Amino acid sequence: MAVYFSIFLVIITSITGVVWLADKFYLAAQRQLKLVDAQAQCKEALSDDVIANLVEPSVFVDTSVQIFPVIAFVLILRSFLWEPFQIPSGSMMPTLLDGDFILVNKFNYGLRDPVARNKFFEVGLPERGDVIVFKYPRDPQIDYIKRVIGLPGDRIIYRNKSIYIKPACQESDVKCPDFEQVVNTFKKDNESPDGSYGLSRYTADMPNKTHDILMDNQILPRTQHYYQQNNTQRDEFLVPEGHYYVMGDNRDNSLDGRFWGFVPEENLVGEAVAIWMSFDFDRDEDSFLPKWIPTNVRFSRLGGIN
Structure with missing residues (x-):
């Protein structure tokens, strides 16, 4: 069971880590460019709802970005430092x-x-x-x-x-x-x-x-x-x-x-x-x-x- 949990933890960390990197160095910038392009096409200022809809990441990306630091910390702690047992x-x-x-x-x-x-x-x-x-x-x-x-x-x-x-x-x-x-x-x-x-x-x-x-x-x-x-x-x-x-x-x-x-x-x-x-x-x-x-x-x- 412990082996399977370790494999699962590594997989989740890898997936969320890739999404975190992609968002930090590419996806977030693309959302900002989309906002700038939409603003240029409109004569009036965009509403807060529209801006939020353009710059906010998808649920999958947002969840991955939020949990990656926590999952990575748990992986490092459990794999290399301390692990609890009963x-x-x-x-x-x-x-x-x-x-x-x-x-x-x-x-x-x-x-x-x-x-x-x-x-x-x-x-x-x-x-x-x-x-x-x-x-x-x-x-x-x-x-x-x-x-x-x-x-x-x-x-x-x-x-x-x-x-x-x-x-x-x-x-x-x-x-x-x-x-x-x-x-x-x-x-x-x-x-x-x-x-x-x-x-x-x-x-x-x-x-x-x-x-x-x-x-x-x-x-x-x-x-x-x-x-x-x-x-x-x-x-x-x-x-x-x-x-x-x-x-x-x-x-x-x-x-x-x-x-x-x-x-x-x-x-x-x-x-x-x-x-x-x-x-x-x-x-x-x-x-x-x-x-x-x-x-x-x-x-x-x-x-x-x-």
Whole structure:
């Protein structure tokens, strides 16, 4: 849907832009010449109604001229700077909840054209711990949001609900790094953010970022369903060059890289940086209101994303 909207936005901007240019540099001047010619043919001054009829553009031209700056601004903003998204599920709890509306910074990871999404200006790349929006590799029409766990060349092990990261060896390294565990510290405040039962909350200490996660200790590892690579253990992942390994913060309720692999760099949309609105949709089953009508605004959730 987002791809179709981008194509539609580009088409409308192009059409209205062409009309705007044509009116500015040709059509407006032609209307003025028509007015001068009509005035020369009449001995008396033309009435205001006649003048207005001669110089005013058609409805199509006038509408295009009026909306082009607005549409162009929206296209630039949405394609190269910021794009709003709604969180549709709980796979990123407790960081993001169903009903959160977020802003995604599209500039951080380079500028891409809004249709083919080819990068034409390099800015930066994701870091471990970033919350990113990307095109789901198995269906690029769908936008996913997860947290970056592994960078290109990293080895990742997810074993006994713990993450072990072995960063890629750099030429500047005297000795290649070994596996380092991401320590999960149990939080006494054990209530999950949506009131669900059975989820334990932990603080995960990533190499350069700390964030909260949820785990269901009743769910056993599903390694038999993990994405399998050659020459790796069942719960081990070697991140290919130009790819990223991602996981949801709601560890046992997330369809992420453990099950389908890696995110190609060209699938990146941007970094989720802020929650600008958050609605609660919880209501009794006997409520007469439709489920899409919010029951509350969660002002306490507004702000930056860790």
